[in-house]
Amino acid sequence: MQTISGFVLLVIVLGLSTCIHADDQVRVLIIDGQNNHDWQKTTPILRNGLLATGRFSVDVATSPSARQDMSEFQPRFSNYDVVLSNYNGSPWSEQTRADFEVYVRTGGGFVCVHAADNAFPDWSEYNEICGLGGWHGRDEHSGPYVYLKNGEVIRDHTPGPGGHHGSQHEFQVTVRDVDHPITRGLPKVWMHTQDELYDRLRGPAHKMSILATAYADPAQNGSGRDEPILMTISYGQGRGFHTVLGHADYSIKCVGFMTTLSRGTEWAATGEVSIPAPKDFPTAGTTRSRD
Numbered sequence: 001m002q003t004i005s006g007f008v009l010l011v012i013v014l015g016l017s018t019c020i021h022a023d024d025q026v027r028v029l030i031i032d033g034q035n036n037h038d039w040q041k042t043t044p045i046l047r048n049g050l051l052a053t054g055r056f057s058v059d060v061a062t063s064p065s066a067r068q069d070m071s072e073f074q075p076r077f078s079n080y081d082v083v084l085s086n087y088n089g090s091p092w093s094e095q096t097r098a099d100f101e102v103y104v105r106t107g108g109g110f111v112c113v114h115a116a117d118n119a120f121p122d123w124s125e126y127n128e129i130c131g132l133g134g135w136h137g138r139d140e141h142s143g144p145y146v147y148l149k150n151g152e153v154i155r156d157h158t159p160g161p162g163g164h165h166g167s168q169h170e171f172q173v174t175v176r177d178v179d180h181p182i183t184r185g186l187p188k189v190w191m192h193t194q195d196e197l198y199d200r201l202r203g204p205a206h207k208m209s210i211l212a213t214a215y216a217d218p219a220q221n222g223s224g225r226d227e228p229i230l231m232t233i234s235y236g237q238g239r240g241f242h243t244v245l246g247h248a249d250y251s252i253k254c255v256g257f258m259t260t261l262s263r264g265t266e267w268a269a270t271g272e273v274s275i276p277a278p279k280d281f282p283t284a285g286t287t288r289s290r291d
Contacts, residue, residue, distance in 0.1 A: 025057045026269045029080040033063030033073075034089020037115050041249045043086050046113070049258040053275050055266055066090050074099070081269035082109030085116035091123070101125045105236030109268030113261070114246040117201070118163065124204075129240050131208035131233040132201040134163020143203040148176070148213050148226040155205065162202035166221030168194050168247065170287055173229055173256065177211045181273035182230070182241065182263045190282040193289055195251040198244040199223035207234040212260075230260055232267070241268045255280055255288040 028050060032039040050056040061075040071093045077083055077100055104110050110129055117133040120126040127133055132146055145156040173192050175183045199216040200223055212230040216222025233240035241264030245257050259281060263273045282288045
């Protein structure tokens, strides 16, 4: 009987893998270049986490610095199935904003990660696409506070600033929609690693569904509310996934974060989720991270 050498077997396996994924990969564009968070560290982790699933091809568009001319920053959104924002910085040009709006409205996917929901407070369509945001002057004119109370969604129009978080800590995430493709099959409650727990976000929140929440504990200087953590938003024919998690490299390395991000990215692009929940997904009392 003939045997197959390890090298030849590896070539065969890689060839099969290419055949499986080459025509079925979701094309992702990550936007970065400006952020009050360390995008130089987090973008490579986001990119590698998506690539590790075998479901995505990933490009990165890095903007000029805040002191440079933004007029030439014109990513070709239409070349991609989904755009993932790791950006919080200078306004885009009028043309780039218009291109982005058309892209999402006509069916493009969008993923908002953590401080990307701080961006563009005066761009109404972007805030519609994100659902909620914070800081940079957001207040009652930006929309209501949105949170859960006794399991019910509250739209609170009380005047006040939008955007706050307490001290960084580990906290439990509670899945509120167990039937959505993004959260289906995940534990009802799971422990997320050290992160900022955003609270008091406000925005238009039109056509927004809350998939998961976390309790912003007053002992950690939180709001005392069950705050939205994972959300989906419809905008025209487009789908959006918004995660407020992901402050730093150690936050993004959480298996719970990367799993929900990958599944949310696939859903935003296709409306379906094929990425399984990994066996090392966090439990209600234990965080799980990967380097």
